[in-house]
Amino acid sequence: MHVIGNVIAFVFMYLFLISIIMKLKSMKIFISDLNSYRIVPVKLLRVVAVFLLVSEVLVILSFWSNAPENHEWFSIVILLGFSIAGLYKSIHSKDSHDACSCFGEMTWLNANPFIRNIFLILLALFHLFFGPEARSSEELIYLGLAVFISLTTTIIIQNAKNRKRKKYFLQKAEHLLNHKKTEYILFVIGYKSPYMATIDHYLAITKGFYILFYAPDYVLALKTTKWCNHIVISIGSSNQVNHKHEDAAFVISKHNKKSTRIQDALAHINKF
Structure with a gap:
């Protein structure tokens, strides 16, 4: 016990x-x-x-x-x-x-x-x-070390995953939007993103962004109507949603080819 x-x-x-x-x-x-x-x-x-x-x-x-x-x-x-x-x-x-x-x-x-x-x-x-x-004091030390090592390992793995995902989205953005002569800010969003509520509210009151949206068709239809001031590009059908990216949340700027976490981007979107 x-x-x-x-x-x-x-x-x-x-x-x-x-x-x-x-x-x-x-x-x-x-x-x-x-x-x-x-x-x-x-x-x-x-x-x-x-x-x-x-x-x-x-x-x-x-x-x-x-x-x-x-x-x-x-x-x-x-x-x-x-x-x-x-x-x-x-x-x-x-x-x-x-x-x-x-x-x-x-x-x-x-x-x-x-x-x-x-x-x-x-x-x-x-x-x-x-x-x-x-x-005992030894147990306190060992418990603290175990948590520290596990937490550090988790963060390292997550950062590596994020770097790989950012590279994928940058390539996808270049492929889809490279022909555009104008500058763009591209939102990459998965319908199961933990930041979906915040992103949804932000896009409902702004305009002029390109959005790569991973979602089933019924969700895509709802959001396309709500985000009518933006250009929404679907990647994946109702039967072929890429589950690796259904929780994605990134912003990419063509101006400086920069990819950033949605957490940072929403606070500093005008700096792109």
Whole structure:
């Protein structure tokens, strides 16, 4: 049971650290995503964002030190809150899908958030009733090192994946739009992108962009109508959507042949 308790602590520390890092890397997107839930008043969005980040830090510290007593209830309450907010959004949002943006570009962790949260709640309950009462200093060191090594490896792999994906999209953009004499800003979007809500809102109030859109036909039809001020180019049919790129989110500028993450691009779009 002692070993299982340490493994559960590792899982919580690893997941919540990724969540914090991704939120800090794209704070504006995080706040925009909070706003899409339509639960928190706009004036309080930043306060709630900071509160959630601090709460996640406390979860990490509590599982690492295994203190205070019954600290697992704090994590359970947070996870229940996330689940309820997600269900509320899925009920009231027309464009919702079974994913969240909690882990940013680590999209493999964003799928099925409700199931993920329930699983974590069960792990927290197991740790509460069967976990170790205390950890030795050696265990604290080894646990911290294990999380650090795993997190570093994950980030390295993700960055390599992003570089490969950017190269692919740059080549695709050159092939499709190289004949255009005018400059362009190209959005590359997958319909399951964790930033879809923010991108959708941005494109609805702007005009003049080229959009490579990965989506089934019915989603393409809806978005083409909504993004009527842009040129939408579909890649993939309803039966041939490239699942490798269905969560993509990049912006490419012909002016300087630059590809950037959507998190950075939306905040500085006029600088292209």
